[in-house]
Amino acid sequence: MPISGIVVSCRPEEAGGIAEKIAGNRGVEVHGVLADGKIVAVVEADSIDAEVALVNGLQQMEGVISVQLAYHNFEDAAPEGAHPAGL
Amino acid sequence: MGLSRRDFIKACAAAAAFAAAGVTTARPEWAEAAEDGITWGKAPCRYCGVGCSVLVGVKGGRIVSTKGDPAGPVNKGLNCIKGYFLSKALYGKDRLTTPLIRKGNRMVEASWDEALDLIAAQYKKAIAEHGPDSVALYGSGQWTIQEGYVASKLMKGGIGTNNLEPNARLCMASAVVAFMNTFGSDEPMGCYDDLDLGDTYVLWGANMAEAHPVLFSRLIDNKLKHPKVKLIDIATRRTRTTKMADEFIAIKPHGDLAALNAIIHVILRDKLYDEAFVAKHVSFKRGKENAPYGLKDKEAFNETPADVKNLTFEEYKALMKPYTPQWAQKVSGIPAAKIEELARVYGDKSRKVNSLWTMGVNQHSRGVWVNNLIYNLHLLTGKICKPGENPLSLTGQPSACGTAREVGTFAHRLPADMVVMNEAHRKKAAGIWGIPAEKIPAKVGLHTVEMFRAIDRGELKCVWIQCTNPFQSLPNLNRVRKAAQSRKAFIVVSDIYPTRSTELADVVLPSASWVEKEGVFGNTERRTQQWFKMVNAPGKAREDVWQLIEFAKRMGHGALFPYPEKGMHRAIFEEYRKFTLGTGKDLAPYGVYAKVRGLRWPVKANGTETRWRYTEADDEHVAKGEGIKFYKAPNNKVSVWFRPYEPPAEVPDRNYPFWFCTGRLLEHWHTGTMTGRVPELRRAVSQATVELHPEDAKRLGIRNRDQVRITSRRGSIVLTAEIGGRGTPERGSVFTTFFDEKKLVNEICIDAFDPLSKEPDFKKCAVKVQKA
CATH class of the missing domain: 2.40.40.20 (Barwin-like endoglucanases)
Known part of the structure; x- marks a missing residue:
């Protein structure tokens, strides 16, 4: 199962509330909320695809400025993802 | 102890994220265990032109982990969401793993020898029957510097045609021309540090939050820390960037050409310019006007020195008189009062103003002019070549700068700002390449749009496409796809996956990608970044540089590429580096790049990088006491161009509103x-x-x-x-x-x-x- 360490940036005054919402997602653990509005979290999911979908959801949340990726481990991930058009 | 490997990895993930967020935590010692057996190497990211540094973890011959590189000055330990795709981009199920040759409607597996022999036979036949200008090579800003360099030497110095283009023509060409005709040298004077050091950022049609997220984060960090920092988003569309901006200014498509002229009008009218800077550094010019839009095949337009008129400052001011804010309001949709306000922002001596732009300005039927006008703002106000105040043209591909622009894989260019039209430049290139100067043709080759139109006209017989997807990315796509479908040319496509271009090819070649090969990329801020091969490419896939050299051998040009098999990438780079030395685009020896997280050229004699060009404070090509010196421009003077308003090629009407x-x-x-x-x-x-x-x-x-x-x-x-x-x-x-x-x-x-x-x-x- 892939695991990633992410940094979510928001305005400092909104960080606490957003951290709570983020922590409500299955597979997301909030490890810290920093004074400058950065939230440190660990994401785990069944596949890289699910992980990306999860992070993509965080990125779309109201108040989130950006989601950035610090660390990504996917050592047991299987090859996947044939192309949509099947070309 | 009840802790699983999973817990170890999670601890590593959290520690890396804390470190990247600026908090040093003691990483539990047992977390080290999670990274047991993983070998780490550095590489620039595969995607956009920002050039983030990535640490790539390999175990058992596969990439198992990636990290934002804490030692990478661009991204300081963080990657954007596209970081998740770095491994996936290599490990998709449908990777191309063997050469394929078209037999009617089927693609049949072939050996490398069969495929390369066929390509060489087709190229030789076309050259014998129609001359060297009947063949072409089309690459990209995703080529490594070595790939682009070998491509240029093969086409221009070997085959004897300038029909070599990068897809960067579709994204960066307007920026290049404006850098050349303003400063006499391509690429910016400033760098990403300006995002941390400035206090005013004007975005001209750029959605940085989505297209350059890591740089946008740096800018936003600056903004959150410093209340003075102001972000002005001028755009035709409200985006994620708009949400973070202090101000959104809606502008009509093509309105930039009017608004910029009107801002300059106010700066001149109200004397907001820096008189001393202008007197010392600027010459005023007027070029050729009423240009066509290139809609007809072979429509020629060029601005030769004979077309350029020198102006006095007074003549320039007189020409700018009609471009009033009231006039621009009608054309651009920006209220006249807002234009006056923008002029005062640019003219405010207490503000460090930066302009940022990308495709909105470059992909523009008057893109060079808009680039010129943005430079005019900075040159008139003297807000340039200083920490925290510069214009910065952002790029979209990892080596659009390093390869397409610096190596010069365009139909008119040679390495390090040289051009094929210039005899001295051809001689210099020929000298380094060890060929007679007359081997390099002076005739400019087909630019991208004309290259694919020439297939339709039946004039271009062979084209080899590497590392890009023109049969999806070209404009007026129906015409070029139909031409390819009717097999008007022999088409080779090298790529890592099936694409809308491979489906039209006569030969498909499987390529190695990113850390499956060794290479060097150059990013937006002049940073040259090297990486080593870390994993094998799948199946029979081979890197593009190998494909080109094997083809060259079959074409009788093998002697141009006398590089040892071991150390080939180093040898190619060292040869290319000779072009840069002493030009103000100086690169470091290859071995240096292997150790550092990139260096911004010109690299100084003492091996350090240059953050700001043209200033004695940082650029060693400027002597102490000279202050700012635009030493690449004629007479050390940069050009402020009069660029009038001209309408777009097509405007909405009753039928197409x-x-x-x-x-x-x-x-x-x-x-x-x-x-x-x-x-x-x-x-x-x-x-x-x-x-x-x-x-x-x-x-x-x-x-x-x-x-x-x-x-x-x-x-x-x-x-x-x-x-x-x-x-x-x-x-x-x-x-x-x-x-x-x-x-x-x-x-x-x-x-x-x-x-x-x-x-x-x-x-x-x-x-x-x-x-x-």
């Missing part, structure tokens, strides 16, 4: 051949949608997620409507993305291009919008 604009979004990169391989993401952002303004949608009876037919004079497609989503165009405009290979949106786009840069305008054409 809407503007149509294309662009990128955060998750998908370019034509989606790599980022399109993430199933969940495809479901989330599964296909290109068309964004409409809610009032337009209401008037047309279109609701969110309805199917909408978009029709231009060139093509028609059906897209799903997106109303109130992440982006909202202004009234009268619709916007879509170009990543979706099932929706060839470029069939809609006009193939009008900038007369100077030959870069097409993907941002403006007229369409009708109907509920499907």
Whole structure:
């Protein structure tokens, strides 16, 4: 199962509330909320695809400025993802 | 102890994220165990032009982990969401692993020898029957420096044609021409440090939050720390960037050409310029005007020295008189008062002002002119070559700068700012290449749009495409796809996955990608970054540089590439480096790049980098006491060009009442051949949608997620409507993305291009919008 360490940036005054919402997602653990509005979290999911979908959801949340990726481990991930058009 | 490997990895993930967020935590010792057996190497990211540094972890011959590189000065330990796709881009199920040769409608597996022999035979036949200008090579800003260099030497020094182009023609060419005709040297004087050090940022049609997220984060960090920092978003569409801006200024498509002229008008009228700077550094010029839009084949337009008139400052001021804010309000849609305000922002001596732009300015039928006008603002006010105040043209591909621009894989260029039209430049290149100077043709080759039109005309017999997807990304796509489908030319495509271009090829070659090979990229801020091969490419896939040299041998040009098998990448780079030394674009020896997280050229004699060019404070080509010296420009004077307003190539009318604009979004990169391989993401952002303004949608009876037919004079497609989503165009405009290979949106786009840069305008054409 892939695991990633992410940094979510928001305005400092909104960080606490957003951290709570983020922590409500299955597979997301909030490890810290920093004074400058950065939230440190660990994401785990069944596949890289699910992980990306999860992070993509965080990125779309109201108040989130950006989601950035610090660390990504996917050592047991299987090859996947044939192309949509099947070309 | 009850802790699983999973816990170890999670601890590593948290520690890395804390470190990147600026908090040093003691990483538990047992967390080290998680990284046991993983070998780490550094590489620049595979995707955009920002050039983030990535640490790549390899175990058992596979990439198992990636990290934002804490030692990388660009990204300081963080990558954007596209970092998740770095491994996936290599490990998709449908990787091309063997050469394929077309037999009728089927592609049949072949050996490398069969494929390369066939390509060489076709190229030789075309050259024998129609001359060297009947063949071409089309590469990209994703080529490594070594790949681009070998391509240039082979085509220009070996085969004897300048029919060599990069896809960067479609994104950067306008920026290049303006750098050359303003400063006499390509690429910026400033760097990313300006994002941390400035206090005013004016975005001209750039959605940085989505297209350059790591740089945008740096800018936002600066803004959150410093209340004075102001971000002004001037755009035709409200985006994620707008949400963070202090001010959004809506502008009509093509309105930048009017608004910029009017801002300059006010700066001149109210004497907001820096008189001493102007007197010392600037010469005023007027070029050729009333240019065509390139819509007719072979339509020629050039601005030769004979076309350029020198102006006095007074003559320039007189020419700028008609461009009043009131006039610009009508053309640009920006209120006159707001234009006055922008002029005062640029003219405010207490503000460190930066302009940022990318495709909105470059993919423009007067793109060079708009670049020129932005430079005029900075040159008139003297806000340039200083920490925290510079214009910065952002790029979109990892080595659009390093390869396409610095190596010069364009139809008119040679390495290090040289051009094929210049005899001295040809001689210098020939000297380094060890060939007679007359081998390099002086005739400029076919630029991208003309190259693919020449296939349709039956004039171009062979084209080899590497590392890009033109049969999805070119404008007026129907014409070029039909030409290829009717087999008017012999087409070779080297890539890592099947694409809309491989499907039209006569030969498909499987390539190695990113850390499956060794290479060097050059990013937007002049940073040259090297990496080593870390994993094997799958199956028979081979790197592009090997493909080109094997082809060269079969063409009788093998002697041009006498590089040892071991150390080949180093040898190619060292040869290329000779072009740069003493030119103000100086590169370091290869071994240095192997150790550092890139260096910004010109690299100084003592081996350190240059952050700000043309200033004695940092650039060693400027002597102490000289202050700022534009030493690459004629007589050390930069050009402020008078660039009048001229209308776009196509404007909305009764039959086609809407503007149509294309662009990128955060998750998908370019034509989606790599980022399109993430199933969940495809479901989330599964296909290109068309964004409409809610009032337009209401008037047309279109609701969110309805199917909408978009029709231009060139093509028609059906897209799903997106109303109130992440982006909202202004009234009268619709916007879509170009990543979706099932929706060839470029069939809609006009193939009008900038007369100077030959870069097409993907941002403006007229369409009708109907509920499907």
